[in-house]
Amino acid sequence: MSAINPERRKFLGKTSAVFAGLVIAPGVLLYDFAHGRAAGEAASGRVRWGMLVDTGQCASDCNDCVSACNKENGLSGGTSATDSQWIRKVELKDLRSGRTTSLPVMCQHCEHPPCADVCPTGASFRRADGIVLVDKHRCIGCRYCMMACPYKARSFVHEPLTDQNPDVPRGKGTVESCTLCVHRVDRGEQPACVEACAKAGRRAILFGDIADPESEISKRIRAVASAQIRADLMLNPGIRYEGM
Amino acid sequence: MYNKAESRNFYALVAAGGLIVGIGLIAAYLMEEHGHIITGMNNQIVWGMPHVFAIFMIVAASGVLNVASVGSVFGRAAYKARAPLSGLLSIALLAGGLTVLMLDLGRADRLIVAMTHYNLTSVFAWNVVLYSGLFSFVAIYLWTMMEQRMNPWSKPAGFVVFAWRIILTTGTGLIFAFLVARQAYGSALLPPMFIVASFAWGLAVFHLAQAAMYAWNGKTPGPEIMRRMRILLGIFVLGTLYFVFAYHLTNLYFAKQTGFEQFILAGGGIFPWLFWAGYVFLGSLLPLLFLFHSGLHKTSYTVIASLLVILGSFAFLYVFIIGGQAYPLFIFPGYEASSSFGDGQIASYSPSLPEFLLGFGGIGVAFLITAISARVLNLLPHDIPDRRKRDAY
Numbered sequence: 001m002s003a004i005n006p007e008r009r010k011f012l013g014k015t016s017a018v019f020a021g022l023v024i025a026p027g028v029l030l031y032d033f034a035h036g037r038a039a040g041e042a043a044s045g046r047v048r049w050g051m052l053v054d055t056g057q058c059a060s061d062c063n064d065c066v067s068a069c070n071k072e073n074g075l076s077g078g079t080s081a082t083d084s085q086w087i088r089k090v091e092l093k094d095l096r097s098g099r100t101t102s103l104p105v106m107c108q109h110c111e112h113p114p115c116a117d118v119c120p121t122g123a124s125f126r127r128a129d130g131i132v133l134v135d136k137h138r139c140i141g142c143r144y145c146m147m148a149c150p151y152k153a154r155s156f157v158h159e160p161l162t163d164q165n166p167d168v169p170r171g172k173g174t175v176e177s178c179t180l181c182v183h184r185v186d187r188g189e190q191p192a193c194v195e196a197c198a199k200a201g202r203r204a205i206l207f208g209d210i211a212d213p214e215s216e217i218s219k220r221i222r223a224v225a226s227a228q229i230r231a232d233l234m235l236n237p238g239i240r241y242e243g244m
Numbered sequence: 245m246y247n248k249a250e251s252r253n254f255y256a257l258v259a260a261g262g263l264i265v266g267i268g269l270i271a272a273y274l275m276e277e278h279g280h281i282i283t284g285m286n287n288q289i290v291w292g293m294p295h296v297f298a299i300f301m302i303v304a305a306s307g308v309l310n311v312a313s314v315g316s317v318f319g320r321a322a323y324k325a326r327a328p329l330s331g332l333l334s335i336a337l338l339a340g341g342l343t344v345l346m347l348d349l350g351r352a353d354r355l356i357v358a359m360t361h362y363n364l365t366s367v368f369a370w371n372v373v374l375y376s377g378l379f380s381f382v383a384i385y386l387w388t389m390m391e392q393r394m395n396p397w398s399k400p401a402g403f404v405v406f407a408w409r410i411i412l413t414t415g416t417g418l419i420f421a422f423l424v425a426r427q428a429y430g431s432a433l434l435p436p437m438f439i440v441a442s443f444a445w446g447l448a449v450f451h452l453a454q455a456a457m458y459a460w461n462g463k464t465p466g467p468e469i470m471r472r473m474r475i476l477l478g479i480f481v482l483g484t485l486y487f488v489f490a491y492h493l494t495n496l497y498f499a500k501q502t503g504f505e506q507f508i509l510a511g512g513g514i515f516p517w518l519f520w521a522g523y524v525f526l527g528s529l530l531p532l533l534f535l536f537h538s539g540l541h542k543t544s545y546t547v548i549a550s551l552l553v554i555l556g557s558f559a560f561l562y563v564f565i566i567g568g569q570a571y572p573l574f575i576f577p578g579y580e581a582s583s584s585f586g587d588g589q590i591a592s593y594s595p596s597l598p599e600f601l602l603g604f605g606g607i608g609v610a611f612l613i614t615a616i617s618a619r620v621l622n623l624l625p626h627d628i629p630d631r632r633k634r635d636a637y
Binding site for chain 1: 281361362363367368
């Protein structure tokens with residue numbers, strides 16, 4: 001048996017500490033910089049995630065947000081009446097002035113979501129941070145939420161699914177809609193559509209915490225005129241539109 | 245008491261009913277296996293033909309109890325004699341309607357979830373309670389009528405059933421009345437409209453069942469009760485027409501709803517046809533002629549009138565449910581909208597065979613329950629034979 005070598009021990013101890021630091025630090029830094037949530041930590045009611053869409057920056061020939069959403073969430077990208085579309089580009093023409101506008105429409109993540117009100121099993125719910133989701137294990141596929149949604153934001157899975165994204169579980173016979181890329185948001189990232197829009201050089205979609213008065217999105221909402229779709233229904237959606 | 249030929253006919257009838265139920269179950273299995281892609285339903289028309297069948301049966305299940313209510317609650321003896329049949333038909337129709345509704349679910353295998361997780365703000369969840377309640381209360385009501393010792397309780401039981409079914413049909417109407425964002429729905433007029441419609445549709449079903457039972461047993465119902473029940477059906481058909489017109493009239497008055505009304509009543513392809521020719525003419529005016537014309541008093545005319553009322557109710561529900569969804573949602577007032585998801589466009593729907601088979605399967609369930617129970621239990625109405633019977637009506 002060889003004698004204990006204190007120098008070797010010190011070396012091993014120091015390198016282990018450095019190695020551990022290298023492993024943990026990025027996670028700690030990421031958490032610190034991006035305000036993502038640790039696994040198991042509940043969503044906070046102090047946060048309300050939302051979006052501000054600048055229709056002035058949204059081009060009618062650009063579909064990047066839709067493509068990014070399809071890729072991120074494992075949707076087929078088909079546009080038949082039975083295909084899921086979590087986000088769609090809507091072309092609007094003002095009936096009086098003839099002015100045209102192009103804008104993305106997805107789940108509006110209402111403060112008072114009618115889908116959650118009518119859901120018989122409570123599968124449709126609003127998370128504490130304002131994201132409206134469907135619990136795929138609890139949804140019985142009655143489609144009452146689709147009847148109740150004023151924005152036609154939901155799709156029903158009509159066929160068996162293959163090649164799903166493990167981060168985004170989906171299921172035949174259940175209803176689904178935009179999750180605001182909750183899996184990315186929880187990692188401290190931006191929703192896929194927001195990222196794609198920025199990559200295309202438009203930056204038409206601003207994402208952030210609308211409950212934080214100091215966030216970029218809150219400041220912008222204060223600075224420019226924006227509106228909610230069907231504001232008359234008093235659902236207080238988390239998605240707002242500029243230039244409509 | 246039954247001869248051999250009758251028994252053979254009965255078993256043949258049950259076998260035919262069983263076959264229809266079996267085919268309906270196969271359709272449900274295919275829908276479960278392949279998904280709703282094999283139906284005509286899609287992301288715009290999310291409720292289709294199965295819902296037309298299911299809602300007809302659920303609404304009629306409530307209305308068919310009218311006969312029992314007139315007997316128990318309002319004390320008319322001739323109707324009281326028909327109360328057991330009325331109760332049985334209610335259970336049968338409700339079972340048939342719920343079978344269709346349940347098997348159309350995207351995840352019919354999760355029925356246990358629906359039974360154990362109630363979202364109290366959901367009118368659907370309320371209805372689950374209302375349906376189970378109706379089953380129980382009508383079963384108790386039947387028991388109080390059929391078990392002599394329990395007879396004193398039949399009046400209070402009848403009252404509970406009367407109140408419960410009015411609440412139940414209110415709940416059915418509220419499913420649509422609570423949909424504020426859709427032009428076709430979101431009206432407080434819908435619950436009372438459904439209640440009056442339930443009276444008509446339920447009584448039409450009752451007329452058919454009663455005529456079949458009398459014919460099967462080689463008997464004929466008394467002319468006085470037939471006259472009463474014929475007039476009653478006519479009044480209910482008129483009442484339903486009144487509510488349907490009031491509903492469309494209020495919609496026409498609201499500026500933003502005129503587009504929808506124009507679509508349903510005039511320019512919307514199959515929907516105006518089904519509404520005017522199917523519901524108004526065949527399902528209401530023609531039956532009214534049969535029911536009220538002095539020269540058409542034979543039971544067969546009442547049977548034809550009842551069949552027409554049922555046919556009309558399907559036309560009405562098709563227009564109400566499918567037409568209501570086909571008209572585009574009013575998301576961007578003042579704008580013309582278009583998208584890959586059907587914004588601003590009339591949605592198209594063509595019901596597929598499995599949807600019809602599932603619907604008929606539900607009717608088969610109702611038929612089987614009625615046929616078997618009618619034979620096992622003594623449900624044929626026995627009218628009072630003495631001279632005082634006129635006072636009893």
